[in-house]
Amino acid sequence: MMKGRKRKSGSLTAQMLDPATLEQIALWLEGAGVASIEIETEDGRLVRIVTGEDAALRDAGVDPVAAAPVEPHSVRPAKSQIAGHFLPVHPARDAAEAAIGASVFPEQIVGFVGIGPLIMPIRAEEAGTLRACTVGPGDLVGYGDTVFLIEPAQ
Template sequence: MSPIDFSDPATIAFLTDALTAAGVAGLEIARPDGQIRIVVSGEGGARIGSSEATARASGSAPAVVKAPLAGYFCAEHPAAAATLQTLPRSVSDDDILGFVRVGHILLPLRAGRSGVLTRLLAEPGALVGFGDPLFEIELPS
């Protein structure tokens, strides 16, 4: 039996749908290379969490926010107006910069660091893989 690829958006969407249909409240899978948690709630749909949501750079290099799982990159909430916010712009560590969409699930991408958001590294709507760089944040000196 081959191992399950938890970075595949189709696998995550299938698991989420199966958990919802079975009435299961959630699932957590931990492996040496990471962890995934899917929590199904009655209101607001399912939430997907990962142990590696953002990568933090050390020193004076910019911080890079990476995709926590494979899915479709959304620079803005799909229900928001179609105009993207201008760059560069200041962000705080809790700011939501964008989303990764897997099926009908949106996983928010938090900045994880305060600084200046300088670059968008992926095209909105593009299929991104686990660990792909999405945003670049210049840290204060």
Template sequence: MSAIDFSNPATIAFLTEALTAAGVNGLEISRPGGQLRIIVAAKSGARIGSTEATPRAPGSSMAVVKAPMAGRFCVEHPAASAAPQDLPRSVSDADIVGFVGVGHILLPLRAGGSGVLTRQLAEPGALVGFGDPLFEIELPS
């Protein structure tokens, strides 16, 4: 039996549709180096989640926001009419700094720490893989 590629957007979309059709509330898969969680809510559809920001290096004052799944990277919500914010800018741990989308599902990317969002590491619309670095946040010292 071959291993399933949980970083493939088509695999995630298929799992989401299968869970919804089967009436299953959710699924969580943990592996070394990552975790995939799909939660199916009756009113709002599926929600996919994972860890959000991880430290760059021990003792470092930078954090990196990584892609929690494979998909298309968006800086702004596709339905947003506001102009994108320039960098650098201050963020709090709960701020949404971007999105990763698979089909009609958008996963918000939270800053995960308060500080200054200094760099965007992926181009808008780019296909990103699980764990790809997307943003750098300078943490207060």
């Protein structure tokens, strides 16, 4: 029987917060196209690891979250409910559920997120006009990411 690698002394949190470990995690994330992650440690601390352009902003003293474009109050987001790849058209269909500029109603499916064989819908939260799609076909989206912008009906 093979034994697992012996763990270094100290808590798992201390090992994870080691600068060399954080640097390796950041390299893996950047290689996977992930801009940032948040990890809650066993003692309840929240650690945010930022890569790429966001890291450059952070190193320059700019908060990447504060630097992100803010959606105007006149539009509402349609967000992804899972992480996966954006699909503007369901794989079993020929046409998109809704086109930019089209009217949408509450709970209408406007796109999809796929993870392997699992396909989850993205739904409009309220009636309005579909104004923009913030990602491209096949782009990786995270849980809660804004995928569409909808101008509410008047």
